[in-house]
Amino acid sequence: MTMKSLLLGAAAGIAAIGTAQAADLPMTKGEAVEYVKVCSEFGAGFFYIPGSDTCLKIGGEIRADYRVFGGTGFSRDDNRSAFGTQGRIWFDARTQTDWGLLRSYFQINASGRTASRSGLGDTNKFEVDKAFIQFGGLTAGYAHSFFGFYDNDYGNTIWAPYYAQSSTVNLLAYTAQFGGGFQATLSIEDGRDHRSTGGFAPFQNANAVWVGYNQGGQQFPDVVGQLRLDQSWGGVAVQAALHQNRSGENFLFDVDGDGDLDPVVNPHKSKVGWAVGATALIKIPAIEEGHFIVEGQYANGALHYLGTGNTISSGADYYLAPVGLLGQGKAGKGWSIVAEIGGNITPVLNANLVGSYIDTKYDNSWGPGNPDFGIKEYTIAGNLTYTIVKGLTVGLEVAYTREQRDNDLISAGDGETGPVFDDVKRNVWQAGVRLKRKF
Known part of the structure; x- marks a missing residue:
């Protein structure tokens, strides 16, 4: 046997051994790699969640x-x-x-x-x-109230307050689309998210004790309805709301003036407040994102819908007008309005000017024949926002707020009501800068 024959035989044996060992190894297959895919159906920034049809x-x-x-x-x-x-x-x-x-x-x-x-x-x-x-058309959860749309769609101040419905509330709503930009919404909203109770002591009884209106639990939620029309030129809307106010049962205050709190039982009372409003939007074609929008509302026993949560001294939906040592629940009333004009002056510079006013009133809050109590407040604000690079902006805002209280009675602490001060005023201004990175 020649050397060549020996080498060829050895190589064939090694190959046969390797083939036999390879046959004993498990067969594997590369796993498929699923890459994130862009979802263009709903606009920029959406992607498909891997393994689903959800964007x-x-x-x-x-x-x-x-x-x-x-x-x-x-x-x-x-x-x-x-x-x-x-x-x-x-x-x-x-x-x-x-x-x-x-x-x-x-x-x-x-x-x-x-x-x-x-x-x-x-x-x-x-x-x-x-x-x-x-x-x-169904919306369920914690969302913006369907009363008005200025705050949800515009509301372009940086910090400055304005007086309109601007709350996120628990709700259950249905919106029906009728074509041509017309829609109607019926919303059931948590009344506790629409209470206006703070910042105002309703009255002082005969023993110089301030008595408030004690809120009870709600029996039925707020009912909000809106009709809205959206067009290329702008849009309009009208809205209304019903709001329940329930008083608690027991009040404690010093009836006999001995320094001790005495229980005074007032029966449960349930009253229904209401609010109505309207919004008008006009788009300004000559300016990119140019717009003028105005929204106004009137309320009786439902002052939260006026935007009282944004005021210096928020009013009360209901208060106790004094009747002897007890009180009679009466509704606070008022109206508010907000207007805004703005748009992009240049592709990188945006400007907005906002003005807003609120007027609340409490009839006979100091008892029959006494002056009414009222709170008025207005704010004027202007801002400029400059886009430094895409996603990074710097904004400058200056704002002035003025509050006026009419017929404010002050107790001297001796059991008697002190003098009446007309036109008690408060002025507040603010200015500032905001850096914002959005991604």
Whole structure:
């Protein structure tokens, strides 16, 4: 046997052994890699959640605020500087179904410590801004009230207050589309989210004790209805709301003037307040995003719909007009209006001018034949926002707020009501800068 034959035989044996061992190894297959795909059906920023037909958009922003305050207020807190930082993140998930669009939206805000006159600072705060489900015309969860649309669609101030419905509430609503931009909404909203109770001591009884209107639990939620028309030139809407007010049963105050609190039983009372409003929007074609919008509302026993939560001294839906040592529940009344004009002066410079006014009144709040009590407040604000690069802006705002209280009675602490001060005024101005990174 030649050497060549020996080498060929050895190579064949090795190959046979390797083939036999390879046959004993398990067969493997590379796993399929599923890449994230862009979802263009709902606009920019959406992508398909892997393994599903649901499109998701994740966004957020960081706000860094620097402000100064001044004016002729009633406390040290009215003249100060303040810092504030807030982070926001939101998730918008949408699926197109045979029954219409299924959407869920969730946003959480996290605020950092802010300056306070005590020097200790406020604690960090996390809060749910919105969390709701939409399916066809149904909206369920924690969402913006359907009373008006100025705050939800516009409301382009940076910090300055304005007086309109601006609350996120627990609700269950249905919106019917009739074509041509016309729609109607019926919303059942949590009345506890629409209470206006603070900032106003209703009356002083004969023994110089301030007595408030004690809120009871709600029996039925607020009912809000809106008719709205959206067109290329702008839009209009009218809205109305019903709001229940229930008094608690027991009040404690010093009836005999001996310094001890005595139980006085007032029966449960239930009263229904109401509010109506209208909104008009005109788009300005000559300016990019140009718009003029005005929204006004009137309320009787439902002052929260006026935007009292944004005022210096929020009013009460109901109060106790004195009858002897007891009280009779009466409705607070008022109206408010807000107007805004704005748009992009250049592709990178946006400007807005906002003015707002609120007027609340409490008839015979000091008893029959006594003066009425009223609170009036207005705010004027202007801002400019400059886009430095895409996603990064710097905004400057200046605002002035004036509050006036009519017929404010002050107790001298001796059991007698002191003098009446007409036209008690409070002036507050603020100016500041906001840096915002949105992604």
